[in-house]
Amino acid sequence: MSSLPLTRRAATGLGLSFFAAPALAAGPTVPRWGVHEISLKASVAGNPFDVALTAAFTDGKTTLKVRGFYDGDGTWRIRFSPPAEGVWRWRTTSPVKALNGQAGTVMATGPRPGDHGPLKVVAGYHFAHADGAPFRHVGTTAYSWAQQSDALCAETLATLKASPFNKIRMCVFPNVAGEPIFPFEKAGDGWDYDRPNPAYFRRLEDRVRRLAQIGVQADLILFHPYDDKTGWHAMTAARDDRYIRYMVARFAAFSNVWWSLANEWDLVKAKSIADFERIGRLIQAEDPYGRLCSIHNWRDLYDNGRPWISHASVQNGSAVMDDSRAQIFRDVWKKPVIFDEVRYEGDLTQRWGDLSAENLVQRFWHGLVAGTYVGHGEVFKEGVRWTAKGGHFTGHSVPRLAFLRSVMEAGPTPGLDPIDRTWDQHLGGKAGTYYLRYFGEAAPTEWAVDLPKDELTGGERFRVDVLDTWNMTVTPVEGDFVMAKKDAYYLHDPARPTVALPGRPWMAVRVVRI
């Protein structure tokens, strides 16, 4: 169901009335990138979740085919998010008479104020909104926050709103206990895997809408290996496919939705790579908007070169301990890389949850210099445990990640790229105009401001800032640095070849062209 350009001639098979003159004044409207919902009623024999229902939406230039979904009570819904302003006509197709041949129009107006549209991959390794606004990914994880009480969910949303995070990884199937409402109807002691529970998904989509309101992307994890008792990770392929179609039909119209096929795919022993490939291709075929799509690993990296994968979603306990290490993942896959799990801040005895705040923040900075992105998580013994259920933060990394995001926002668009990569420069930015060097635990007292020669000829002027990434300060260095050739590979300012540093850890230097 991919987006296809459609000429009037090619579209005549849809019926001429499809292109009748618009009747704009009285019709429904929806902001560009918002959600227009059509409700249809019918009474059917058999499983209503197996009723085929699609609608074609066209503005005369682009046609999108959108699947409808059953929402209980004899009601089917079709959700459409217009990618462009203007009049969109639609017409349904279904073997069920009451659902077939329904038609209408919707006028897509300008976007809501502040809505920059869904995300896409830009410049190979970064993200931007549909209107071109940059998206500087600073992610977090709270697997089962959406399944908690309304009060705890409200607290989570308030926490997120005040945080630097603009993406959250969250499970569709809960991985820890929450409210007693479940994704499938109960059947005896078990589940009727053939009947999704609309109320459950309605509650989940309420969370997704609220995330959109505060500008947070929802990375929806479709499968995970932690539901041995429920078996939701081990359904048949036909049931998996029905569930995937249902998820895409319900959620794809929300422009802040991302798809994550699995958490720790290589622990989902009930599924093979062939299963994930089928599911990945199914999402690609079903999702008319091409939302971002990834698959998260435990130990074994998935082949993130696969065409249905928009970006790598990596778990690795050590990759972002060094920017030169992290950038290899970019170089190999030639896609954006998000290190979604790099060990969590916390006080657990398990090594995946024992990071100091300093160490977690350090990983974000190494990732930034590498031209990659990093995700946060927090698991303290006391309290609710953010990464399980949401709530509030106990750790000390979050304010530092806000500082990091402010540095990202002030940096090059759409993001930083490693400079003179493969030579261990430890410099990220944009050759010729912006350089960021990060020292991690090292506590140097000076740094040679040697800039690799790419995009420099000599005579360029730079200002230099010393950043304390832990204490969140920016200290401008007095005066300019004027570049001149140093040797075959570097330029520097012969009058001031180094910059003084305070001998503390977690420092960075930013060199910006004037």
Place this chain on the structure above:
Amino acid sequence: MSSLPLTRRAATGLGLSFFAAPALAAGPTVPRWGVHEISLKASVAGNPFDVALTAAFTDGKTTLKVRGFYDGDGTWRIRFSPPAEGVWRWRTTSPVKALNGQAGTVMATGPRPGDHGPLKVVAGYHFAHADGAPFRHVGTTAYSWAQQSDALCAETLATLKASPFNKIRMCVFPNVAGEPIFPFEKAGDGWDYDRPNPAYFRRLEDRVRRLAQIGVQADLILFHPYDDKTGWHAMTAARDDRYIRYMVARFAAFSNVWWSLANEWDLVKAKSIADFERIGRLIQAEDPYGRLCSIHNWRDLYDNGRPWISHASVQNGSAVMDDSRAQIFRDVWKKPVIFDEVRYEGDLTQRWGDLSAENLVQRFWHGLVAGTYVGHGEVFKEGVRWTAKGGHFTGHSVPRLAFLRSVMEAGPTPGLDPIDRTWDQHLGGKAGTYYLRYFGEAAPTEWAVDLPKDELTGGERFRVDVLDTWNMTVTPVEGDFVMAKKDAYYLHDPARPTVALPGRPWMAVRVVRI
């Protein structure tokens, strides 16, 4: 022309005489994995290099289709290397009458003493010979050694024979001046790209045979970007394909041949990825033996996941500065990784040729601990420059690489793998039985013998050796280490939790199960 199992029934199309009773006594013989050559004479109009000639060889179980090649003077040759002992029958097919329908048999006897057969990929990340003997890759590069004078070639071969190197990267088209003999016939001021020069390739294959005699693999680089004046990298696709078919027909029967599609493929501006894909698939189709095949990069990594690539051949100036960095390349591609170019030992001002011997040797050790392999090169201003033309070594890394190889030979089969990877353990080996820790430039005075818990339950006994990788000494530590649980992730010997180290750089510790 891949190897196909062939039943008698399926093979009847080849003619019943093909399976007539063997006449063994008087027929020709060839050792298994050796080269049996058939010569045929004909006189043709047109370009003899465009004459189609193939032969099918079968032992009743396996049938290989082998292309013949024109060797000048009205002579075509077909070279066959039997993968199994026994009687092989052959029959030719060609539109040229004198070359068509020729048939015969050859008896494949036991291999030559010491010949373990061609290499294959084993255990995902390593190499072994066809008879199962391990192959511990220690490579070097001498791009245009084969095109030098016979005297210099003889010196190169003597140098290699006395060295630890068992693979050499070498160009088919020379990249520096050598003897005045060229791969194509001269045509006015330029070249007749439609006519390979048999005498040139005969000379090259003499070098390949001599390498086989001293147990060295020949990694033949088919294209490189350094022949702007000759244009050999920028021929038409049809001429490239003719050259590739010619190379495979002439060289594939030599069991020490590897294919390298290019040196620095991303600098071969005349060729696109689509060209290299076509060439890679052509080699795969033409080579009946499936010799190892790779493509070497400058800055942009090729997608080494492609099915025609047996192993990654990587240039990177910094990847093997850290084993945790190097192992990422394995994890991503799930194939053997050879860091064929990691900067050369030398005294050039260019950074690709300025490594100290210590630094180059260090890179080999990091690569070993990562479960990868590394290549040597040497470029000193004085003398012949090994990596250009061969000759002898000027640097100081080679004896240390011989020591490294001795450690590899005494290590696990088929090679070392990173242990508890993704957790920055810096341990290579085989969990439960063999651990190698390498410290590079660090000069610790002790090391905690903490072994990750995989494959250990407690009670296992280990001996420990301290290795000085620069001074080439192995110092056994007195007494055994008996493992007991230390914490959730490690075992150690509570009675002796650490081993003393001398506080020098380039040390390693080897922990071996008793």
